[in-house]
Amino acid sequence: MEDMKQDLIGIVGADNVLDDPVITEAYAKDESFVLSIKPKMVVRPGGEAEVQALVAWANKTATPLVPVSSGVPHFYGDTVPSVPGAVIVDLSRMTRILRVDRRNRMVVVEPGVTYAQLQPELAKEGMRITPPLYPRANKSVVGSLLERQPTLITRYNYSLPEPLRNCGVIWGSGQRFFTGDAGWGPADLEAQWASGGRQVDPKGPAQTDFYRLLTGAEGSYGIVTWASVKCELLAEPRKLLFVTAPKLDDLVDLTYRVVRIRVADEIFVVNGAYLAALVGKDAADVAALSLSLPAWTLVMGVGGRALFPEDRMAVAEKDIADAVAASGKQLLQAIPGLATSRVEAAVFGEYDGAATADGAAHWKLRAKGGVADILFHTPLDKAAGYLATMQDAAVAHKYPVGDIGVYLQPQHQGVAYHMEFSLPYAKDDKAEAAKARALYSAASKKLIDDGAYFSRPYGEWADPVYNRDAAGRDALRTVKKIVDPNNVLNPSKLCF
């Protein structure tokens, strides 16, 4: 242990090797149900060279490394070691914004850069990156993109991993490499910039989309030390529009239509419970809103950018109004019983500034202190069926159906929808937590069996999901053997 510590101090400096049990304990668990396993130490590298040295050291000493970029709370168990003896590589000190390029609308960031840090910087240039729904302030941009967290503006989502473009990576083998168009040039960003390279094209190099291998990998293939990200123009003016309905089915055709004609900026569907969690100030507020909000709401952002922004917003609003009218629904400027500013804060706010540094006040935890999320992909026309599956499971487990939050986010221009069931529970109430956990497991299993596609199979989903696709699993293992032959990066997390 002392040797290990000395080695690590040699790499990242004494201040950045943490073995205080309070700290290691904090990395031993998260908000999910994964088994708690304590890491031996936490190291906080300050740059790429230190990351590379850590990976070399891990190979030499056969030490598992678990990369972490965001601050707490974590929800899916991906940053909790799956094996004992691990060292957490906390990348939150790597906070440099390496390049902002307005003309090409690109930004290059290190993995510790958060939404709270980045969006204001981009705003100075009239840009932003499409965020996921209300990220916490300390959420790493690179982390979110590597997780393939769904983003809010599907018409910019030309490929599911968008807006992620190129990555600099230290593979588990210690090999340093640039993905995408950066992979054709020298592995030196400054040199690439000097010769006009802007790390724009995510494809390749050669016959491999390396960046796609890094997404969804939960840090088990390589540690990303920088990423280039496509920006969009900040919308000004912008506003939200709503359509509410008693049943999810009532919104399906309209959502198809609006997504298809690409008129909206942000667009998603939530039920009352989810919306209440998103905007509620505290537990009581969430509970009250849950009862009063409409059962289902289609939320659409419209905005103006570039030339004639007002006209642009007006035309978009009119086109949406026409689509809504054609579907026999009513377009609302506000959700009954809810100040629009509160929804705007969550949707346009770029990040959840209200969350406290320890993560306790994360909006997902405000209702009951604990939450279990079930997330998968589906075509929109199957969503209502999966909802019924979830509700049936809740009834069977005596979990209050009204507490289930539902979020549907169109992705990849609407061919696939991220569907999320949020199951809040009282974390400190052992019986309730056990009930939520049993429901979570049973419903997940049933959904997987029914064909819900768990594209990000965290925790206990990993085995059943990877087992559905033996050839795919084998391909992932093949890649693992190439990029991390000693299995030092986040072992036992996926299918290796």
Next chain:
Amino acid sequence: MALSNEAYEALQAIVGERNVTRDPAILDGYALQMLVELVRPNCGHYMPRAGAIVMPGSTEEVQAIVKAANKYNFGVKPHGTGWYHWASPMYDPGTRYGDEKDTVQLDMRRMNSIEIDEKNGIAIVGPYVIHAQLHAEAIKRGWSCNIIGAGSSCSVVAAACAYSGIGAGTMWMGGNAENVLGMEWVTPSGEIVRNGSLGSGDGWFCGEGPGPSVRGIMRGTLGSRGGMGVYTKCAVRLAHWPGSTDWNVQGTVPAYRLPLDKTFRVYTVAVPTWDAWTDLYYKIYDNEIGYTLHRQYNLAGAELAPAFWLMYTDPTKQLSDLPAMLDEPGMAELTEEMRISLQIVMAGRSEADAELQDKVLDKILEEVGGWKVEKYCTQDMAEFTNMYMNRLGHKEINYVYAGNYIGSWMQAGTPDWVKGYIPVAAAGYERDYRNGLLVQAGGDSMMGTVGAYPGGGIMGLEQFVSYDGADHESTAAAWYHMDDAVEDAKTINYPPGKEALYIEMRYTDEQAFDKWSKSKQPWTYVFQREIRKRYDPNYVGDRQYNWIPEEWERGEKHASTPIMPGPGRPQPAPEGYPTI
């Protein structure tokens, strides 16, 4: 090793006697390929002859063929519509790394099913479905699809899984690379790998995951060009078609017209300088206007294109009228007017949106000092452009002047970066055509995408160089034009363009390994070697899936043979030789 009778009988047993042949005339029919005289020994017109041609009818048959290839030691090379020599067997004796073996050409024409999930905007296609078929089916249902710039008669699967996938619609609709969802891949080892939701048995709608995306090893910047197994089916995302679902096509072949719907606007716009041209691109990106966009007409060359398209669209005229048309009053002015121009089709989701896009374009043109080229924006020309850009059915134009063309440059990057090579590309072309052996179409014969990636931001321009493949001297001029373009790029510190990819076809495997092992980040090829070890241990594919063996990685081995000798440089043009 020549294909054995035993192997041939095995192929017959798999696909039935009707669907396999080794009739030399048919084999040579497949081997005769466009563009190959620039990469073949003695400027020959044939790629290496296949050992047999096989027409599989199903994924299972493809799998059985590949397994037989491992057993009987032959190579396998699939063929979409065979538009390119990449689709042919590539090895002459002594050029393949490892065992000598014959290659069997798979012609996928029996696998041509189309299924459209109308609700979700997804099409599932077999490898012989061409873009024109899918597009026609999609339009009827209010959907459209990205069509590659090569033309709508190319295979969707080839473009989505095996080759590139970029076209005039890519900026708005996405390229085939981004749009491909599920892919069904028969590996050279005879396994079937499917990606995303398809692999899990959950449908064709999501290409990523579970976990890391297996899709990452299935295609990258390009696909594996038939060098690493066979794609037997794929799903692509369709894009909304805001126009009429019943195309009222007018006019006569080849210049059909598609009347404009109320929500459509079609223009040829031009700018005074290349600086203004880059600004125009950036402003188009920021303003998110345009449905299909391409610098299309300039493929006929800046000096000839304005007259060429007026000739093409006039049923009373033919190519031989072009010289006279160039002398017509006003043509010189028109040529100057549209020297730096591009075509844009804007499709509004509503009339108000179309009007707004119009207003935005006008304002952009005002800001960059550009204009609409009136003669090319008449209703008649707009209808022609509308048809051309939306269906891309005119790929024969690439070859119209002299029977053959070669694309040089085409490095993709930001518009600012692409601007950096335009003057050098133009000057190099002028230098190389001065002796009259290449078609003198104007130094700027550059055409290309406005967006090589959806949403814009990346583009590229390809220099269209026409030559006569039946004429040895002209072929020689084109041969060295490619070599010279690589050298020209070096003078401005640019990486080589498309020509370098062609030139690689002159190499043996070992010469290609030399090149790749010296690249800036050769680990790419090491990674791909390891993938090959797993999925193609017997090297049934070819090096179009690029890799380097261990000896090259360690720097222990280099190619011993010289690069294919050229035909000899033609005489340079005498000083002061007039152009055009």
